[in-house]
Amino acid sequence: MKSVNALRLPPSLPTVLWRGLQRRCPKCGTPGLLHAYLKVTPACSHCGEAYGHFRADDMPPWLTVFIVAHLVMPPMLWLERAYQPDIWLQGIGWSVITLALTLLLLPRCKGAVLSLMWALKAEGSERS
DSSP, rough: OOOHHHHHOOOOOHHHHHHHTTTTTTTTOOSEEEEETEESSOOOOOOBBBBBTTOTTTHHHHHHHHHHHHHHHHHHHHHHHHHHHOOHHHHHHHHHHHHHHHHHHHHHHHHHHHHHHHTOOOOOOOOO
16 A cells, blocks of 8 residues: 555646745755755755755856846836936945845745756756
8 A cells, every 4th residue: 555645746836836936845845945045955854855966057046137137127227217316326226136136036046946847857967
């Protein structure tokens, strides 16, 4: 007789991506996909799923830049056109906002990419 865990279907792709954005295990949803900001945990402490061999490489930074640029540019252009604040004020303000968004989104994007790789069974590893 098979155990309940053996009969359980894998989570759906939206569920896997949501878990990745929350930096949780793509299989069981337990926190701890990443540790030390961007380091991948070798395996889940709850279900034992191994994901330490996944290599997201350049996709998380690219995705982060794409998202941050689309979040920052429209209000930046609107503010410039509507109020024309001093350039030094804009430089400092938008730099701080951009840095904060980047630091906030980068681990979440990495979690989503790792979870997507897990769901698609894309190794992305150096193993042959």
